[in-house]
Amino acid sequence: MKRTVFGDEHEAFRTTVRDFLAKEVGARYATWEEAGRPPREFFHRAGDLGILGLGIPEEYGGGGAGFLFNAVVNEEVGRAGYALGGLRVHTDISVPYFVHHANEEQKARWLPGLATGELVAALALTEPGAGSDLAGISTTARREGDYYVVNGSKTFITGGLNADLFITAVKTDPAQRHRGISLLVMRPDVPGFQRGKPLRKLGLHAQEAVELFLDDVRVPVADLLGEEGRGFTYLTSHLPQERLSIALNSQAGAAAVVERTVEYVRGRAAFGTTVGAFQNTKFVLAAAATDVAAGQALMDQALLAHDRGELTPVDAATLKLFCTEMQGRVVDSCLQLFGGYGYMAEYPVARAWADARVARVFGGSSEIMKTIIGKSLGL
Structure with a gap:
């Protein structure tokens, strides 16, 4: 389905982010996995591009942009199959606390460094x-x-x-x-x-x-x-955006895995044909693609609601529950189509499977999301 969430400025930024990730992360990512984290210089480079300060007001050196630009970053990171949680925690989760709750002296002291990468939160x-x-x-x-x-x-x-x-x-x-x-x-x-x-x-x-x-x-x-x-009031007020950020990562990751799996089964030979020619493969990927499409529709509604300041805690819980659980289903079914290769660490689908599992736990487990939704039903 055609998406209508993003405008021309978002898509131009998407191209910039995609190029940045290819140049600054691509060939280095395996090294970062071995090291257990990206180098500190990565945050300086992201700051130079303006990624770290998207939500920081312009008077403090930021971009003064809405969350839709953050969403572009999340989608591109997920599309590439990267786990850059430290970046997302800084931009989507931590920075809003400084923007909304710091006093003027604190903003002047912290926000410029948070925008450039001199400070990481x-x-x-x-x-x-x-x-x-x-x-x-x-x-x-x-x-x-x-x-x-x-x-x-x-x-x-x-x-x-x-x-x-x-x-x-x-x-x-x-x-x-x-x-x-x-x-x-x-x-x-x-x-x-x-x-x-x-x-x-x-x-x-x-x-x-x-x-x-x-x-x-x-x-x-x-x-x-x-x-x-x-503090508790502040924390709960920021949970919808945190859960939206987690869901964005899951949604983009699921879509990327389906795309890579379709490419793989088209070229993988078995029993005199391709794996993609089997009816079971078609059914599995049709179900996965439908799951991803449903998640995308829910996600885009949530993004527009959040942009209007109308995303409720129940909306965010519903979104996180669906997108993270959907990611688990989709990645697991796609891994199966890779056969034994899907279990090999060098295959992206294996990494995606391992990376996806915790999304149903952090930021509030699926059980907590169901509790929130259940209360909204009067139960």
Whole structure:
């Protein structure tokens, strides 16, 4: 179906992003997977192109652009089959917190560097004992004069090795649940802040996930983001865009796998013909293509709603649930058509299968999405 979401300026930007990824990532990506992350220079290059500052106002060195430009970046990264979660966490998830909740002094201090790549941001929410239940975090921050003293730990922090600024959820009032949460912007180069080694993961090998250990870390009160005790409200207000970003990645990844699988089965010989000539192959790919088309229609509606400021938490949950579950179905069925080669790590479909699995977990699991949708039905 013809898409009507993007205008000429978006498509021109798409060409620029596609060329950038081919030049700056393409031949290097395998090396990044071995290293467990892209080099820091990648963020400088992305900043030079304007990718990092898309959502940052022009007066702070950004592009002042709407999220549709972020969507173009996500689609092109997914189309190429890359896992660049640190980039997406910076642009789609972290930057909006600074734009919407930082005071003027903080914006002047942080936003220009976030736009250029001098500063890279990450979100430090998840803890060993608190995943989807953000209100259950146990990292504390007690006030001592002009500082907060922070103790606790975080885990599964995407981009945690490259990041210079961590938006960290802490309990400033441990007696409360969600009303006791505040957000502190923490730097890793201070006493008591320790980054663990990269965690070994099933997939997403080109993006690091690390643990953070916080032992009496002193954070200036001037680095409190927004108001004390309002952290949970800030976090939930940004969840729709976070889930939209995850769904975008899944949708683009599923579409790319179908395209590559069609190309493969057309050329793969078996029993005197091609794999693509078998009825089963046609049926499997027809179902996969239909799944992708349905996801695209839902995605485009969500993008337009978000551009109007109308994407609701239920809408975002519905989108994330469908697109991530659909990606799992599509990639698994396509891998089957590759036979034994589909299980080989050097084949993109194997990497896509491993990379896709966590999309149904992070940003709120599929079960959490169903709970949100169920409540909207009055259940």
